[in-house]
Amino acid sequence: MKLFQTKQSYESENNNGREQLVSPGEALLETPKELAERVGVSAATVRKLIKAGKIEHVFLSDAKRNPKIPKGAWEAFLEQNTIRPDVPKA
Incomplete structure (x- = not known):
């Protein structure tokens, strides 16, 4: 499974009748910059939240660089x- 996939590719790989996690063209993971632009805060703020362990995130390498934020983490x-x-x- 690709990490940055669209709903169409997700459906084709996992078409088992469950509710879909993403809309067409929407990524499952966002970079701090992408999240910041989407929600209207700075990328530095997102990175501070990651460093403090206050927002869900994943590292895709052992180097602990370039964190990605899963869909729904900001809302949570x-x-x-x-x-x-x-x-x-009353």
Whole structure:
């Protein structure tokens, strides 16, 4: 399986009726720069979150360089770190 594949190639390799993980043309992994551009933060911020272990990521080599962020990791980070206001109980 290729790491940077489109939905069409994913479906052709894994067409077993399960819900698809990606939309057509969407990658399964993003670089810090790609994620930063998509969500509107700096690549440095993404790299700091990776270094602090606050966002899911993978290294594709033993050198621990060029981290990749899996699809949904940013959304999971936001869910875990969103501070919700106290709502008075009625």
